[in-house]
Amino acid sequence: MIAEEIRxxxxxxxxxxxxxxIILEVKELLKQANIQMxxxxxxxxxxxxxxxxxxxxxxxxxDPIDKELFNEVSSDSIKLAEKVCNLFNDLHEDEKYLLSIHFESARLKN
Structure with a gap:
């Protein structure tokens, strides 16, 4: 079911x-970071x-975001998000903060 939704x-x-x-590259980065979602x-x-x-x-x-909202997100999650953002061209640098929430929530559940 989930595979169909992702497709x-x-x-x-x-x-x-x-x-x-990009998804395949992110899967590999998650594997390297030992993050399971x-x-x-x-x-x-x-x-x-x-x-x-x-x-x-x-x-x-x-739109630019207030980085202070992400003070409690681990630097590891932000660094991983930055690696993912670097796979793209022409993204706002603040995109990494929004993306980091996905990694942080997965880390916290483990």
Whole structure:
């Protein structure tokens, strides 16, 4: 069931081949970081990555965010998010903070 939902997110992405490539790279980064996600967390992350593909491809930047809101997020989660963001072109640097929440919540559940 979850695999079908993920497939739909990828297919509906603005660039499904780039989306799939990014997802595979992120899977490897998660494996290296020893982070395991629930199906719901993975679906949420894939959806966020699909949005990042769209923003990168169409040069749409998120609005700047207050970094202090993320003070309690571990530096490991932020660094991992930064690695993922570096797979893209033309993303706002603050994107890493939003993305880091996915990794932090997965770390906390383990």
């Amino acid at each position: 739909k997110v990828i297919e509906n992405s603005s660039d499904s081949s780039t989306c799939e490539k 629930t199906d719901a967390q993975w679906l949420s992350l894939v959806s966020h990555l699909s949005g990042m593909v769209y923003r990168s491809t169409h040069k749409k930047l998120i």
